[in-house]
Amino acid sequence: MKRVMKGLLATVAFMVLALGGAFALAQSKAMGRLDKTWQAHTIELPVPFPLSEAELAALRAEKSAALGVDAGADDVLAGVDLTAVATQRALERGKHLLESRYGCFECHGTDLGGGTMMDAPPVGRFFGPNLTSGKGGVVSKYTVADWDRIVRHGIKPDGKGTVMPSVDFLSMSDQELSDIITSVRARPPVDREQPRPEFGPVGLLLMAKGDINVSAELVDHQRAHEQLPPEVASKEFGHHLAQVCTGCHGPALKGGPIAGGDPSWPPSADLSTKALAGWTYEDFKRALTEGKRKDGTELKAPMSFITKYGVKYTDAELKALWSYLQTVSG
Template identity: 35%
Template sequence: MNKWLRRSLIAVVTLIVIGAAGLALGAYLGDRKTQRHVDVTVSAVAVPSDAASLERGRYLFSSRGCAECHGANGAGREFINDGKSMSVKSPNISTGPGSVVAAYSTVDWVRTLRHGVKPNGQPVFIMPSEDYNRLTDADVGALIAYAKQLAAATGNGLVAKVPALVKTLYAAGLIQDAAEKIDHRLASAAPVPAAVSAEHGAYVANMCIGCHGAHLSGGKVPGGPPDWPPAANLTPGDGSVMARYTNGDQFVAMLRSGKRPDGSAINTAMPFASLGALNDVDAQALYLHLKALPPVAVGNR
């Protein structure tokens, strides 16, 4: 082996070793970050028991992503599996064996839902609590009430297989958990009358933040599986998909079917089980809000 080739080989092997060591350190730091303590001030909400509130809670559970991740029975389900290096099975939030919420007080539920922080002060790692932070007190209470009356089902805690690179990016702050994204100082959201209006649509659109970003301009979903496509730009800015939908009925049909107006299928990374559960008022209001947004270029999340 000539001297140049030998030196090149040594350099390549050295880079590989350094890269592997860096990822190992990054994964370690990422794991440590999930165990940090996050101080938040939490206020309890009223948890109702009347039929109308429980029905509201059922609707929110089905349409705002809870069933999408935890399953309709709350027992937990695998909702990410790229067949390679990443898989996530959500925890059991029913009252059955293996439940992670068995000892939750009302404040514990609020802390997790609104702030992305578990009762022990550690952040939730995958749950998009930023989507629920702006729910009104009444909706938080209704959601808790419904979850607490789910039938007992067997499950366990979070089971997550996360690549070392994702953990490294998380440790570096390039991927954030919900507790980092949320402004914990904000007061509870004021109720908005449910109507086909852009104002109510803004309330519904909170469910889109986790994937499409706070500005709803989309781009690569931080921490998502590598095969997930970039989230669409929902604003009228450059790269927007909203030009496809010239009226609210086309938009609602897409939410129900998972297909664009031209009949082409949208990637199933979109949570169509939840989106399809939106009632007509929420879906039409969401359309009006997205159409009224200021333009933001795609990827400026």
């Protein structure tokens, strides 16, 4: 009996050591992914974005009609503060982007003073930092290039990667990023200190296995960005909008387990034409704005959270997304 006990104890001790060793290995592999530093290009972009030629022409036509002069008269815009007009438009576009398409509020709070991405201790506690100029804000020294690197490359100013899903923002154009910066900078300061992201044991194992994305690993850091988003009426616009769905629905929108998602979330749905056969535009709009499936049942989290952004999409945006999904074959 004693011999058996001794044998058992030795086996248990061996297993604990082996597990400990495996865990230490996983931990160093996981932290290695986050400690790696990345080099990305250094860009410049105007904040706010200046008025385009088309906007200037429209403004000129509007002014000359109001003044009752010939549209060709060159000085109709003299005395108009074009920077103020550009700022106003950038703020309006930026507000729309934050409230609908780019979901920054979800993890950084609706006041942008900091929020929660995930609070599931075995996996991790990931808090979005404060993006305002208040106490605890992390962007006071940010250059435009730093904004580009965190948002479109997933690289922090110290060169390290992050758990923030920047890969969702891969196709954000310069103008959209500039609009977001303009809008974020105009928000009132909030004093809030957020703890840095922390991994639990399950999170470290998932990270070591590659089941949590580090966006910096998935992005080409030298690629050029589009200057402007595609025209709303173009075929490319729907594809552009669908980039923010890929973080959960997968790069090909075929659905599956959500990398780095809260353990309570179901796998995301397949959005290909085969899976959504029989869905109409109205059904799709209801899923995005009311969180309901075609049969009227409630969609689960996190899709149910998406509705607060879905209701802010314009009809043109929802239609463009829907048209694009009709090209995603099953």
